[in-house]
Amino acid sequence: MSVIDKALAAVTPQPNEERRAEATQKARAAASPGDWLSLALDHHDQIRAAFAEGRKVRSAADRRAAMERLALVLNGHSLAEEIVLYPAMAQHGHKMQAGVAYSEQTAAKMQMAELENIAPSSDAWLDKWGHIEGAVLTHMFEEENGWFIHLKEKGERQDHLTARYKEEFARYAGAA
Helix, strand or coil: CCHHHHHHHHHCCCCCHHHHHHHHHHHHHHCCCCCHHHHHHHHHHHHHHHHHHHHHCCCHHHHHHHHHHHHHHHHHHHHHHHHHHHHHHHHCCCHHHHHHHHHHHHHHHHHHHHHCCCCCCCHHHHHHHHHHHHHHHHHHHHHHHHHHHHHHHHCCCHHHHHHHHHHHHHHHHCCC
16 A cells, blocks of 8 residues: 555545445435435445455455456446536535545546556555545445435436436447
8 A cells, every 4th residue: 555545545434334324325225216315325235245256255366357347337426426416416506515425436447447557466456446445435335425415415417317327328338
Protein backbone atom coordinates (compact mmCIF):
# COMPACT_ATOMS: atom_id res chain seq x y z
CA MET A 1 0.00 0.00 0.00
CA SER A 2 1.40 3.39 -0.97
CA VAL A 3 1.89 6.22 1.52
CA ILE A 4 -1.12 7.98 -0.04
CA ASP A 5 -3.23 4.84 0.29
CA LYS A 6 -2.25 4.52 3.96
CA ALA A 7 -3.06 8.17 4.64
CA LEU A 8 -6.46 7.89 2.95
CA ALA A 9 -7.27 4.72 4.88
CA ALA A 10 -6.34 6.42 8.15
CA VAL A 11 -8.61 9.43 7.61
CA THR A 12 -11.49 7.51 6.04
CA PRO A 13 -12.71 5.04 8.66
CA GLN A 14 -14.61 2.15 7.20
CA PRO A 15 -17.96 1.10 8.64
CA ASN A 16 -17.96 -2.42 9.99
CA GLU A 17 -19.75 -5.32 8.31
CA GLU A 18 -22.79 -5.02 10.58
CA ARG A 19 -23.31 -1.31 9.81
CA ARG A 20 -22.89 -1.96 6.08
CA ALA A 21 -25.47 -4.77 6.21
CA GLU A 22 -27.92 -2.53 8.09
CA ALA A 23 -27.49 0.22 5.48
CA THR A 24 -28.08 -2.25 2.65
CA GLN A 25 -31.20 -3.57 4.38
CA LYS A 26 -32.46 0.01 4.91
CA ALA A 27 -31.93 0.84 1.24
CA ARG A 28 -33.57 -2.42 0.09
CA ALA A 29 -36.63 -1.52 2.18
CA ALA A 30 -36.87 1.81 0.32
CA ALA A 31 -36.48 0.22 -3.12
CA SER A 32 -39.22 -1.10 -5.36
CA PRO A 33 -38.70 -4.07 -7.69
CA GLY A 34 -37.02 -2.91 -10.89
CA ASP A 35 -36.53 0.72 -9.86
CA TRP A 36 -33.20 2.55 -10.11
CA LEU A 37 -32.49 1.94 -6.43
CA SER A 38 -33.05 -1.82 -6.65
CA LEU A 39 -30.82 -1.92 -9.75
CA ALA A 40 -28.07 0.06 -8.02
CA LEU A 41 -28.30 -2.25 -5.00
CA ASP A 42 -28.12 -5.32 -7.25
CA HIS A 43 -24.96 -3.84 -8.77
CA HIS A 44 -23.58 -3.23 -5.28
CA ASP A 45 -24.14 -6.93 -4.55
CA GLN A 46 -22.32 -7.87 -7.76
CA ILE A 47 -19.43 -5.55 -6.84
CA ARG A 48 -19.15 -7.09 -3.35
CA ALA A 49 -19.15 -10.58 -4.89
CA ALA A 50 -16.47 -9.58 -7.41
CA PHE A 51 -14.24 -8.24 -4.64
CA ALA A 52 -14.72 -11.45 -2.63
CA GLU A 53 -13.79 -13.51 -5.69
CA GLY A 54 -10.64 -11.47 -6.26
CA ARG A 55 -9.57 -12.00 -2.64
CA LYS A 56 -9.92 -15.77 -2.83
CA VAL A 57 -8.29 -16.58 -6.18
CA ARG A 58 -4.52 -17.04 -6.24
CA SER A 59 -3.23 -17.45 -9.77
CA ALA A 60 -2.25 -14.43 -11.83
CA ALA A 61 -4.68 -15.43 -14.59
CA ASP A 62 -7.57 -15.81 -12.14
CA ARG A 63 -6.76 -12.47 -10.53
CA ARG A 64 -6.66 -10.75 -13.92
CA ALA A 65 -10.02 -12.30 -14.80
CA ALA A 66 -11.50 -11.22 -11.45
CA MET A 67 -10.22 -7.69 -12.03
CA GLU A 68 -11.82 -7.58 -15.48
CA ARG A 69 -15.17 -8.83 -14.14
CA LEU A 70 -15.05 -6.26 -11.34
CA ALA A 71 -14.11 -3.45 -13.72
CA LEU A 72 -17.05 -4.20 -16.01
CA VAL A 73 -19.74 -3.92 -13.35
CA LEU A 74 -17.93 -1.24 -11.35
CA ASN A 75 -17.44 1.04 -14.35
CA GLY A 76 -20.92 0.49 -15.78
CA HIS A 77 -22.44 1.14 -12.38
CA SER A 78 -20.34 4.20 -11.62
CA LEU A 79 -21.02 5.76 -15.01
CA ALA A 80 -24.77 5.29 -14.57
CA GLU A 81 -24.54 6.93 -11.16
CA GLU A 82 -22.37 9.79 -12.43
CA ILE A 83 -24.59 10.53 -15.42
CA VAL A 84 -28.00 10.02 -13.81
CA LEU A 85 -28.08 9.73 -10.02
CA TYR A 86 -25.48 12.24 -8.85
CA PRO A 87 -26.90 15.10 -10.92
CA ALA A 88 -30.34 14.26 -9.47
CA MET A 89 -28.84 14.30 -5.96
CA ALA A 90 -27.35 17.73 -6.62
CA GLN A 91 -30.68 19.01 -7.94
CA HIS A 92 -32.44 17.88 -4.75
CA GLY A 93 -30.27 19.49 -2.10
CA HIS A 94 -27.23 17.23 -1.98
CA LYS A 95 -24.65 19.06 -4.10
CA MET A 96 -21.85 18.47 -1.62
CA GLN A 97 -22.58 14.74 -1.38
CA ALA A 98 -22.75 14.51 -5.18
CA GLY A 99 -19.34 16.18 -5.40
CA VAL A 100 -17.91 13.76 -2.84
CA ALA A 101 -19.43 10.83 -4.73
CA TYR A 102 -17.83 11.94 -8.02
CA SER A 103 -14.47 12.36 -6.29
CA GLU A 104 -14.63 8.94 -4.65
CA GLN A 105 -15.46 7.23 -7.92
CA THR A 106 -12.68 9.03 -9.75
CA ALA A 107 -10.27 7.89 -7.06
CA ALA A 108 -11.49 4.29 -7.45
CA LYS A 109 -10.94 4.43 -11.22
CA MET A 110 -7.42 5.74 -10.68
CA GLN A 111 -6.72 2.97 -8.17
CA MET A 112 -8.03 0.34 -10.59
CA ALA A 113 -5.67 1.75 -13.25
CA GLU A 114 -2.78 1.42 -10.78
CA LEU A 115 -3.83 -2.16 -10.04
CA GLU A 116 -3.40 -3.00 -13.73
CA ASN A 117 0.30 -2.13 -13.38
CA ILE A 118 0.93 -4.45 -10.43
CA ALA A 119 1.89 -8.08 -11.03
CA PRO A 120 -1.27 -10.07 -10.26
CA SER A 121 0.75 -12.81 -8.62
CA SER A 122 2.24 -10.41 -6.05
CA ASP A 123 1.22 -9.57 -2.51
CA ALA A 124 1.19 -5.92 -3.60
CA TRP A 125 -1.67 -6.72 -6.00
CA LEU A 126 -3.76 -8.26 -3.24
CA ASP A 127 -2.93 -5.33 -0.95
CA LYS A 128 -4.05 -2.80 -3.58
CA TRP A 129 -7.19 -4.90 -4.24
CA GLY A 130 -8.03 -4.72 -0.54
CA HIS A 131 -7.50 -0.97 -0.44
CA ILE A 132 -9.80 -0.44 -3.42
CA GLU A 133 -12.38 -2.75 -1.89
CA GLY A 134 -12.37 -0.81 1.38
CA ALA A 135 -12.83 2.51 -0.41
CA VAL A 136 -15.60 1.19 -2.66
CA LEU A 137 -17.45 -0.49 0.22
CA THR A 138 -17.32 2.76 2.19
CA HIS A 139 -18.65 4.66 -0.81
CA MET A 140 -21.51 2.17 -1.23
CA PHE A 141 -22.28 2.50 2.49
CA GLU A 142 -22.63 6.27 2.10
CA GLU A 143 -25.04 5.75 -0.79
CA GLU A 144 -27.08 3.05 0.92
CA ASN A 145 -27.14 4.70 4.34
CA GLY A 146 -28.44 8.07 3.24
CA TRP A 147 -27.65 9.59 -0.14
CA PHE A 148 -29.83 7.25 -2.17
CA ILE A 149 -32.57 7.08 0.47
CA HIS A 150 -32.90 10.87 0.24
CA LEU A 151 -33.01 10.74 -3.56
CA LYS A 152 -35.65 8.01 -3.46
CA GLU A 153 -37.79 10.01 -1.01
CA LYS A 154 -37.29 13.51 -2.44
CA GLY A 155 -36.27 13.03 -6.05
CA GLU A 156 -38.69 13.78 -8.82
CA ARG A 157 -39.39 11.68 -11.90
CA GLN A 158 -38.42 8.35 -10.37
CA ASP A 159 -39.47 6.50 -13.53
CA HIS A 160 -37.18 8.72 -15.57
CA LEU A 161 -34.27 8.04 -13.19
CA THR A 162 -34.89 4.30 -13.57
CA ALA A 163 -35.03 4.42 -17.37
CA ARG A 164 -31.91 6.58 -17.62
CA TYR A 165 -29.97 4.50 -15.07
CA LYS A 166 -30.76 1.31 -17.02
CA GLU A 167 -29.80 2.98 -20.28
CA GLU A 168 -26.44 4.25 -19.05
CA PHE A 169 -25.49 0.98 -17.35
CA ALA A 170 -26.39 -0.97 -20.49
CA ARG A 171 -24.40 1.43 -22.67
CA TYR A 172 -21.23 0.37 -20.86
CA ALA A 173 -21.87 -3.04 -19.34
CA GLY A 174 -24.78 -4.57 -21.21
CA ALA A 175 -28.13 -5.55 -19.70
CA ALA A 176 -28.87 -4.29 -16.19
